[in-house]
Amino acid sequence: MSQRGWSERVEKQVVKLTVRESYGEAMKTYQELVGLALEQTTAWERSQERGRKLREARQTAAKQAWALPKSQVIIPGQPLTTDKFGVAMDGVLVYILGEGWKEAKVGCVFTYDQQRKWCPQTKEWVEVVKATQQSYVAHLGEPEPFAKLLSAEAERRGYDQAGQRVCLGDGAKWIWNLSSLCFPTAQEIVDWYHAVEHVWTAGQLGYGSEAAALQRWVKRRKDELWLGHVQTVVDEINALAQTNETQATALQTEAGYFLTNTRRMQYQEFREGGYPLGSGMVESGCKQLVTMRMKGPGMRWSRSGAENMLALRAEYLSDRWDEAWQLTLAV
Numbered sequence: 001m002s003q004r005g006w007s008e009r010v011e012k013q014v015v016k017l018t019v020r021e022s023y024g025e026a027m028k029t030y031q032e033l034v035g036l037a038l039e040q041t042t043a044w045e046r047s048q049e050r051g052r053k054l055r056e057a058r059q060t061a062a063k064q065a066w067a068l069p070k071s072q073v074i075i076p077g078q079p080l081t082t083d084k085f086g087v088a089m090d091g092v093l094v095y096i097l098g099e100g101w102k103e104a105k106v107g108c109v110f111t112y113d114q115q116r117k118w119c120p121q122t123k124e125w126v127e128v129v130k131a132t133q134q135s136y137v138a139h140l141g142e143p144e145p146f147a148k149l150l151s152a153e154a155e156r157r158g159y160d161q162a163g164q165r166v167c168l169g170d171g172a173k174w175i176w177n178l179s180s181l182c183f184p185t186a187q188e189i190v191d192w193y194h195a196v197e198h199v200w201t202a203g204q205l206g207y208g209s210e211a212a213a214l215q216r217w218v219k220r221r222k223d224e225l226w227l228g229h230v231q232t233v234v235d236e237i238n239a240l241a242q243t244n245e246t247q248a249t250a251l252q253t254e255a256g257y258f259l260t261n262t263r264r265m266q267y268q269e270f271r272e273g274g275y276p277l278g279s280g281m282v283e284s285g286c287k288q289l290v291t292m293r294m295k296g297p298g299m300r301w302s303r304s305g306a307e308n309m310l311a312l313r314a315e316y317l318s319d320r321w322d323e324a325w326q327l328t329l330a331v
Contacts, residue, residue: 014323018047019312034066051308052104053328058137058311059145063151075303084112084274085162086131087154087183088282089175092290096301102140104290104310108282109157110134112166114274129276135284135318138310140303143174159183168279170194171261187219191279199233201310202254204238205247229267234258262290290314311318 006014017026023040031037088110091103110131111268117128137153138145167186169175171194179188199221207214217236224232233257240290241251258265293313294301301309315324 004047014043014314015050016316016321019293019309019316022293022299028100047239047312048305048308050328051312052091052304054260054315054324055308055311057327057330058084058149058151062148065152066148071186083158083162084108084164085154085157085159086112086166086168086305087159087186087282088168088277088279089150089170089178090279090282090286092286093298094290094294094306096303096306099303100207102141104138104306105146106282106286106289107137107146108134108285109154109159110281112276113160123284129274131281131325132283133318134285136289138314140307147182149180150178156181166275168276170223170279171257187270187273187275188264189270189277190261192277193226195265198254198257199225202237202240202251205251205254206244225265225321226267228268230258230262230265246260263296286319295297304306
């Protein structure tokens, strides 16, 4: 059987190989498995064509869903499930030929719940919130098409019937804009680890190379933040700005980050409510979707090539390859 005359079953597996590995590695794997050489151009053409069809099918479905009335506003008496659903958003850079580094937006829809975990440090069982059943969408470009894709994915997963809903992000303005647009009933939470990074940034601006003083200051601010005392953190950063003229503007910017996100940083309240505090699920998604496949040495992508691969990777990592493949056949 010639490569141009592949059966659907063979083509499905070849495209899957190119989604998992670089085209060169996919060729090697194919030859090792079936003993036949694989033309890289042919494999590329097939994966690009299937990726284009899949992307168009998902975008069409998302536009149709977006045009329908939304049911995410909680109505008194509306039946809700006991499920806990979350969404998380982040961005990751991809190199596009003729354009340079451009941001791909990645969204993750997931369920979560509290689980008991043994802590070897304290020798105690502790309650932790764990994300499960992650699925992904990705888009290279403006927020609006991405919002439609993520909203459709959340609706498809049953987000709008969930009893508890959360939206996690790193504090970027576009994330909260999309959150208020697509998920108005979600509890917004700034990822704990990003918040701590900003504490460190403020401390380093204020104390420079004074390591011991820096460590003490950061420890106190982290403790305050963990208890949800955001205004105290803001006041302490502003106090540093008043005594450090050269870094005052940068410190005031850091204080503004915490002030703007005060309601999204009530970490004690969120812990007591059983919410997740970290957006590791979408950061892992960024790494798996983009970094592991699309940012290898020397990799450069056309815009359409990157968009098509993102569509395929999102479905593959969402563990629904068979469903996605059927969409490429229907278009």
